[in-house]
Amino acid sequence: MEEKQITLQIDGHFITVPEGSTILEAANKIGINIPTLCHIDLKGTCIKNTPASCRICVVEVIGRRNLAPACATRCTEGMVVKTSTLRVMNARKVVAELILSDHPNDCLTCPKCGNCELQTLALRFNIREMPFNGGELSPRKREITASIVRNMDKCIFCRRCESVCNDVQTVGALGAIRRGFNTTIAPAFDRMMTESECTYCGQCVAVCPVGALTERDYTNRLLDDLANPNKVVIVQTAPAVRAALGEEFGFPPGTLVTGKMVYALRELGFDYVFDTDFAADLTIMEEGSEILNRLTRYLNGDKSVRLPILTSCCPAWVNFFEHHFPDMLDIPSTARSPQQMFGSIAKSYWAEKMGISREKLVVVSIMPCLAKKYECDRDEFKVNGIPDVDYSISTRELARLIKRANIGFPLVLDSPFDNPMGESTGAGVIFGTTGGVMEAALRSVYEIYTGEPLQNVNFEQVRGLNGVRRATINLNGFELKVGIAHGLGNARHLLEDIRNGHNEYHVIEIMACPGGCIGGGGQPLHHGNSEVLYARANALYREDANKPLRKSHDNPYIKKLYEEYLGKPLGEISETLLHTHYFNKSMD
Amino acid sequence: MSDIKLACDVAEQVRTICDKHGNNPGELINILHEAQHLHGYLPEEMQCIIASKLNIPVSKVYGVVTFYAFFTMTPKGKHPISVCMGTACYVRGSEKLLEEFKRVLGIEVGETTPDGKFSLDCLRCVGACGLAPVVMIGEKVYGRLQPIDVKKIIEELE
Numbered sequence: 001m002e003e004k005q006i007t008l009q010i011d012g013h014f015i016t017v018p019e020g021s022t023i024l025e026a027a028n029k030i031g032i033n034i035p036t037l038c039h040i041d042l043k044g045t046c047i048k049n050t051p052a053s054c055r056i057c058v059v060e061v062i063g064r065r066n067l068a069p070a071c072a073t074r075c076t077e078g079m080v081v082k083t084s085t086l087r088v089m090n091a092r093k094v095v096a097e098l099i100l101s102d103h104p105n106d107c108l109t110c111p112k113c114g115n116c117e118l119q120t121l122a123l124r125f126n127i128r129e130m131p132f133n134g135g136e137l138s139p140r141k142r143e144i145t146a147s148i149v150r151n152m153d154k155c156i157f158c159r160r161c162e163s164v165c166n167d168v169q170t171v172g173a174l175g176a177i178r179r180g181f182n183t184t185i186a187p188a189f190d191r192m193m194t195e196s197e198c199t200y201c202g203q204c205v206a207v208c209p210v211g212a213l214t215e216r217d218y219t220n221r222l223l224d225d226l227a228n229p230n231k232v233v234i235v236q237t238a239p240a241v242r243a244a245l246g247e248e249f250g251f252p253p254g255t256l257v258t259g260k261m262v263y264a265l266r267e268l269g270f271d272y273v274f275d276t277d278f279a280a281d282l283t284i285m286e287e288g289s290e291i292l293n294r295l296t297r298y299l300n301g302d303k304s305v306r307l308p309i310l311t312s313c314c315p316a317w318v319n320f321f322e323h324h325f326p327d328m329l330d331i332p333s334t335a336r337s338p339q340q341m342f343g344s345i346a347k348s349y350w351a352e353k354m355g356i357s358r359e360k361l362v363v364v365s366i367m368p369c370l371a372k373k374y375e376c377d378r379d380e381f382k383v384n385g386i387p388d389v390d391y392s393i394s395t396r397e398l399a400r401l402i403k404r405a406n407i408g409f410p411l412v413l414d415s416p417f418d419n420p421m422g423e424s425t426g427a428g429v430i431f432g433t434t435g436g437v438m439e440a441a442l443r444s445v446y447e448i449y450t451g452e453p454l455q456n457v458n459f460e461q462v463r464g465l466n467g468v469r470r471a472t473i474n475l476n477g478f479e480l481k482v483g484i485a486h487g488l489g490n491a492r493h494l495l496e497d498i499r500n501g502h503n504e505y506h507v508i509e510i511m512a513c514p515g516g517c518i519g520g521g522g523q524p525l526h527h528g529n530s531e532v533l534y535a536r537a538n539a540l541y542r543e544d545a546n547k548p549l550r551k552s553h554d555n556p557y558i559k560k561l562y563e564e565y566l567g568k569p570l571g572e573i574s575e576t577l578l579h580t581h582y583f584n585k586s587m588d
Numbered sequence: 589m590s591d592i593k594l595a596c597d598v599a600e601q602v603r604t605i606c607d608k609h610g611n612n613p614g615e616l617i618n619i620l621h622e623a624q625h626l627h628g629y630l631p632e633e634m635q636c637i638i639a640s641k642l643n644i645p646v647s648k649v650y651g652v653v654t655f656y657a658f659f660t661m662t663p664k665g666k667h668p669i670s671v672c673m674g675t676a677c678y679v680r681g682s683e684k685l686l687e688e689f690k691r692v693l694g695i696e697v698g699e700t701t702p703d704g705k706f707s708l709d710c711l712r713c714v715g716a717c718g719l720a721p722v723v724m725i726g727e728k729v730y731g732r733l734q735p736i737d738v739k740k741i742i743e744e745l746e
Binding site: 166171172173174175176177178179186187188189190196197 | 632635644645646647648649650651654655
């Protein structure tokens with residue numbers, strides 16, 4: 001059935017939209033940019049917050065007494081809307097001034113300065129003074145976790161974080177408590193996030209319009225280490241970073257800046273610049289072997305084998321199942337994430353080879369993710385109290401650092417990664433997008449299982465941005481059923497099905513963030529534009545297609561690593577260095 | 589976690605209340621009403637039980653409990669004292685009366701004495717303005733009180 005269409009008039013332009021469209025959506029279609037603040041609708045993902053609570057987007061609807069919020073008012077036939085009358089402009093300004101009356105006036109030192117939606121509105125509305133500053137600001141909680149910094153003084157109660165945490169991720173760590181000026185956003189019983197079910201996925205940070213939720217910044221610590229002549233500082237860069245970093249320097253979304261990034265990292269003073277993609281290839285060797293091992297035992301009738309096997313490279317996802325599915329800790333793969341595999345190999349194999357002591361070596365990771373900051377701080381990833389990965393800095397932090405170090409990023413030349421841990425295949429690159437780990441695993445599993453070369457390495461059926469995707473892959477007659485979910489809410493549905501005995505899969509890939517790592521909590525802010533995510537995903541598939549090697553097990557340095565050091569996948573040394581175990585973190 | 593462990597039968601009764609409402613998240617406020625009526629207040633553990641029965645985050649339950657002034661997380665005293673702060677009572681000195689209750693009991697508004705006998709709250713107008721200033725203790729209304737009367741009333745109740 002065809003959708004009913006409605007014609008209305010906005011600022012003198014006639015426009016026809018499907019029934020049910022809001023004034024905001026209609027206006028966007030014809031390029032009229034109505035300012036918003038609480039509203040976010042990341043089309044194509046389930047990230048949506050439409051409480052119509054801030055009233056920044058008010059417009060005049062002819063024949064209506066009061067102003068209408070454009071984000072929540074549906075278009076009707078013949079409606080006449082005016083989006084920029086004097087009345088509207090004054091109302092928006094007063095609304096912004098009222099919000100600012102309970103907001104600290106410390107933009108200069110705010111971590112969100114330059115990227116704050118409230119600041120942008122203040123500029124846009126020409127706010128030059130604070131007419132409502134009579135009352136005292138209500139002091140609210142501050143908290144610094146390993147990943148996320150929460151400064152509730154800056155909160156404007158848009159509820160985006162609450163929507164994402166509850167409706168999208170179904171984590172339920174953050175919610176609004178109390179009322180009026182005492183309102184704050186906090187975990188249950190006003191506890192700290194560290195005492196809640198927070199997974200540190202960072203999606204709250206990714207949508208926060210102001211400086212209330214930001215990443216924990218480790219750039220000063222990094223600068224100290226880089227300046228210390230007694231330290232050897234090496235860096236690994238996650239795949240999703242190269243597809244997004246350019247945005248911070250004016251490149252269009254989806255521009256690959258791999259070579260420039262490596263150059264900039266050298267300029268910053270890193271002694272060696274390596275690639276997490278190398279460790280992603282290593283992950284496939286271990287995880288792929290685990291898949292094959294479990295599958296073979298299952299097909300041979302071993303009743304002790306539980307399927308499906310779930311990927312384990314996403315640290316927020318690991319936190320999620322440790323909190324919410326403690327009865328299923330034996331299902332996920334035991335393979336560590338690429339970040340941790342890299343750290344582990346760097347501080348053993350590579351450090352021994354180079355004759356550098358563990359104490360002297362600093363391993364830094366550049367990640368699109370905030371949960372990675374938490375992950376490298378986990379006790380099981382430390383040897384004698386020294387972490388495998390010392391700390392992780394996000395794409396945004398790296399961009400700030402490059403600007404601070406006065407590196408002319410757009411103009412710098414391309415530079416290659418160092419070896420041996422800089423070489424990667426296309427399979428390692430696509431780890432950064434939803435479906436990528438699965439595709440990478442399939443490329444290796446297919447060849448190893450069937451013993452035949454794979455003709456077409458592109459598994460189009462696992463790509464895309466649908467929340468849950470399923471595919472059947474023919475492995476020489478055996479039908480391998482795979483599932484992919486991104487966003488923890490989608491993951492929860494799959495997990496609950498499995499818990500209730502309805503499982504149709506052999507292997508499932510899960511990423512906590514919508515879009516996978518390209519939409520991670522540490523990436524340049526998308527400000528509600530999902531085109532950015534599509535562009536980043538496409539960039540990674542482009543980089544993959546341009547690689548001479550596309551399958552992890554073809555990586556010559558990975559082969560060498562097994563020959564010289566590890567022996568074989570799932571071997572004794574691999575188990576110690578590259579695998580982990582999980583903990584019951586249930587709050588019940 | 590809450591310091592006082594809920595008695596098993598109370599926990600069970602709360603579960604029954606949730607069941608009675610079909611474990612429907614839309615019934616949260618009604619469930620909280622009944623649970624508070626049952627137990628006098630809504631300790632953390634009880635909120636956790638309700639959240640798990642309704643399959644909603646406990647932060648949501650806590651959000652509702654802290655939003656509405658009616659809900660309380662502190663146990664009420666055996667004699668809950670409510671001082672009216674409505675207009676008529678206020679102009680006839682209920683603030684001084686409240687200060688005297690605080691002084692005599694050694695607690696703030698919203699608190700309960702350590703022996704569990706008295707709790708202190710404010711309310712807005714019980715419709716007995718002619719008797720202003722008015723204080724309710726339990727179901728009983730005391731009218732035309734002076735700060736000097738406070739000590740005597742407390743002693744009588746003890």
